[in-house]
Amino acid sequence: MPPVANTIVSILFDGLAWAMFLFIMSVGLSVTMGLMGVVNLAHGAFAMAGGYLVITATAKWGVPFLPSLLITFVAVGLVSVLLERSLYSQLYGASELDQVLLTIGLTFMVIAIYTYFYGPQPQSIRVPSYLLGELHLGDRSFPTYRVFLIVVGAALVAVLWYGFEGTKIGAMIRAAVDNRRMAQSVGINVDRLFTMTFAVGSGLAALGGGLASQLLGLTPSFAVIYLVFFLLVVAVGGSGSVWGTLAGALVLGISDTAGKYLFADAGSFVIYAVAVLILLVRPAGLYGRE
């Protein structure tokens, strides 16, 4: 393969893996933000909690990797329901500042708890051997784990697409994002809908955290370090939309990877530059409405 094509394939492949990860992490944030307008800065904390739960489940309880991901999704989803009912429900109709402060406060508490129990040093995760190594395709080889990440991401896109476009609950969510008061007046219980989407979104974030710890390493500050990427994806994609999140994740994931491949040190600017440019043209994001 000529070197240019080789680089392009690498960028697309790694970019796609990174984009799928961003999608899994951000989709819940986007939909809950679209539903209730709650800016949840603690979303990264759910992801971090998920990462630690997967590590504990695989290392301490001897649960295999894939089931532990599922357990994490369910467990963090359930815990998030408790938090939603007790804390987040206070935020409906609150000012943006109150939302920011309360969720920053929550993030700090979660980081402190995890630092206390796990320490600040990075934790590694034992991934089963069939996910390690490389897959050979033609004259190229791809890291199996990233292929796995892309497959999981694609499967989740398909499931969420069906859930959003093909089920009654999906239709209710779309209606409520579109016009909450109208949805309420035709008898949709938006509060319960929000609790459900919040749980699924947090569960997905936790799943993403579990998947990410192999690639990114896991420390308690994961909750803050990667938060800006999730927020960028939601802002660029436009809140309240699965497609927007997918578009935002693809654009940012691939451009970030391209920047790091092509410009070395300065490459980490590319994701911000792209995001700022898109927001300059479309302040409400690619799929957002003014």
Added chain:
Amino acid sequence: MDASRPLAPAVGGDEVAAARSRALAFLVRRDRYRLAEGLPWIAAIAAFFIFPNQMILGGQTLIMILFALSLDLILGYAGIVTLGHAAYFGLGAYAAALLITDLHWSEPFSGLACAAVVAAIGGFFSGLILLRYRGLALLVLTLSTTIMLQQFGNLFRDFTGGYDGIPGITIAPLFGRFHYDLYGHTYYLYCLGVLFVASFVVRRIVYSPFGQALVGIRENDARMHALGSPVHWRLVVAYTISAAVAGVAGALFAQTNTLVTLGVFDFDQSAAVLMMLILGGAGWLYGGFVGATLYMVLQNELAKLSPEFWQFGIGALLIAVVLANRHRLFGRFARRVRALGFGAKP
């Protein structure tokens, strides 16, 4: 507060005249210096004599008060929620540090002025773009601006020292004659003096017609547009001033710490100043005094036990403050404090 609504249409000429004079009296009285406003300064001077061994912490507290004051102008008065105010603190810190280490100009006050100018330029150009946005986009973009600056500093690490920072920042004696002692006494008085001047300036701004326009934008920006107020420009000017004050705080930080690292741009820094302001009360000139002092003292005491304990505590405190505000638990208390004469909420 009848006087605050003097513009309601009145029927009789006398009533209009009476309403006008009430409004005028309110406007004249509003920015009078009240006795209670001396309290923070008396406390700061008293602290100097009562806790002579804590002056290093004291100096850092004064710097954070100044930083919180700068945030108050844009967040408390103009109502712009930002997650990236550390950008201007950091710009000021680096400007002051590089002035000393690279240009060998170590006179402290001109260092502050230089930092203020650099931060103001940064605030003006970023504000031109940032302040077009509201909501999520604004939060994300302010956060991104700060991270970009940090990355930028890391990219030119030959110049900025990267995450290892610029060591060995030493300033010339104050006014050419007051030297700095190990216990931070001179630094404390230096910071106190700068804070006093900056507070005076910010107070003048807040009570000026310009300050009122900012409050109008916070309360109802559509209406300010309708009244013909140049909303975007007002915000850009306020943002520039706020950045300059934050830059001065950053410069003080650099001058008194002898070391600046890219850590000044951390999200934690932006979050910390936000917390300080909220703990003390935003939209109130002395919110930074109360909040930053509380924050720094608590941090100092709790972090001794364990850093996690401190982080958990500050998170819980923040949630408690937000919920208490939501349920108006502080309403009566805040009114009492204001009644003491700390200045009516403009």
